[in-house]
Amino acid sequence: MATSSSAHSRGWSSSTVSDAVALDHFEVLYPYIQDFLLSQFSAHSMPTDAIEYFARCLDYNAFRGKYRTGLVVIMAAEGFKGRELDDLEYQKAAVLGWAVVLLHSYFLVSENIVDDVKRSLGKLPWHLEKGVGLKAINDALLLEGAVFQLIREHFRNETYYLDLLELLHETRHPAFFRNPVPVSTTKSLAYAHGRFILQRTANIYKFAIYSYYLPMALSMIFCGFPVEKVSPIDSNYYDFVLDILLPLGEYVQIQSEYFESRTGNLPKTRSWCYDVVRTSGSPELLAALELYFGKDDVTSQLEMRRIFDVAGIDKRYEQYSEDAYTRISGLIDALPELRSPSGDSVLRRTVFHSLLEHIHSRTE
Numbered sequence: 001m002a003t004s005s006s007a008h009s010r011g012w013s014s015s016t017v018s019d020a021v022a023l024d025h026f027e028v029l030y031p032y033i034q035d036f037l038l039s040q041f042s043a044h045s046m047p048t049d050a051i052e053y054f055a056r057c058l059d060y061n062a063f064r065g066k067y068r069t070g071l072v073v074i075m076a077a078e079g080f081k082g083r084e085l086d087d088l089e090y091q092k093a094a095v096l097g098w099a100v101v102l103l104h105s106y107f108l109v110s111e112n113i114v115d116d117v118k119r120s121l122g123k124l125p126w127h128l129e130k131g132v133g134l135k136a137i138n139d140a141l142l143l144e145g146a147v148f149q150l151i152r153e154h155f156r157n158e159t160y161y162l163d164l165l166e167l168l169h170e171t172r173h174p175a176f177f178r179n180p181v182p183v184s185t186t187k188s189l190a191y192a193h194g195r196f197i198l199q200r201t202a203n204i205y206k207f208a209i210y211s212y213y214l215p216m217a218l219s220m221i222f223c224g225f226p227v228e229k230v231s232p233i234d235s236n237y238y239d240f241v242l243d244i245l246l247p248l249g250e251y252v253q254i255q256s257e258y259f260e261s262r263t264g265n266l267p268k269t270r271s272w273c274y275d276v277v278r279t280s281g282s283p284e285l286l287a288a289l290e291l292y293f294g295k296d297d298v299t300s301q302l303e304m305r306r307i308f309d310v311a312g313i314d315k316r317y318e319q320y321s322e323d324a325y326t327r328i329s330g331l332i333d334a335l336p337e338l339r340s341p342s343g344d345s346v347l348r349r350t351v352f353h354s355l356l357e358h359i360h361s362r363t364e
Helices: 017-029 030-044 048-061 066-079 087-114 135-155 160-173 205-222 237-263 273-282 285-291 298-310 315-335 349-360
Strands: 188-192 196-200
Touching: 030 048, 030 087, 030 135, 030 298, 048 087, 048 135, 048 273, 066 196, 066 205, 066 349, 087 135, 087 160, 087 205, 087 237, 135 160, 160 205, 205 237, 237 273, 237 315, 237 349, 273 285, 273 298, 285 298, 315 349
Parallel strands: none
Antiparallel strands: 188 196
């Protein structure tokens, strides 16, 4: 799996052309990823129909056209190193990016079954596809296994192989805490997982952990930032990054809920817009909210648009967005630009500013 240096992505940009180029070169590697994973089936003498079925599963759930979090690995690696990646580096960073995509596919297939989702990412969830059903439970496990097959194939001889495995394993756990505390009554929750300690408030941060902290931390490990302190006076690179990426992930989650709010189809417990109306609406508006929220019929969706308009959701979100942008920018500006022990990489603020700018400029 080789790529020319000129084909490498050059980081996030508000430019549609730049984004398309980065996406294209990442996507080009998918046939290699799929061929390798299917070869593992063939090596165990699996029947042809089983191999074809898993190929279909990969195509449907992993090869889906949007790879933002997978691309973060590559963008961050180039930013930390301060240069384009060479061919081997790009290959390894891209494999880590595809591992993130596959892990997200595993999460999505599993959660769609549990939540009895009818539409996911603009199409039927995998378990509602013809001929799938509850076989999707097993398919989710295969997608999860694919992550570790890729990592083993490409990183087992690297000194940081164990760090990659532990991060991936530990990320899987908090992602399945299912709203233990309402956002409005945040209480302290502590997730202590080996060398990666995550201590924050409500479950909204699970999204930040596996969508932003995971790819960034994978990139940091790849770039030589040590996970463990050698002495008490050493810097904890990952704590600095976590303090930025948790509020950034929360911002993205609320942003996505706002963009989707006009459909009126968000679950009540996971909607920022719903919470705004609940905390600031009149009794009449609250009654209408309970009557129409989360329903698929046209009348309910139109009523939800009216409710959000009356509650001033657009202005409230605009204010929230600007406040979040300012707050996260401040956190990034305070980040110490520490050098990795090898001296090859620097924890550059520009990496995080670039990511924030890309998110802030989203319109859908």
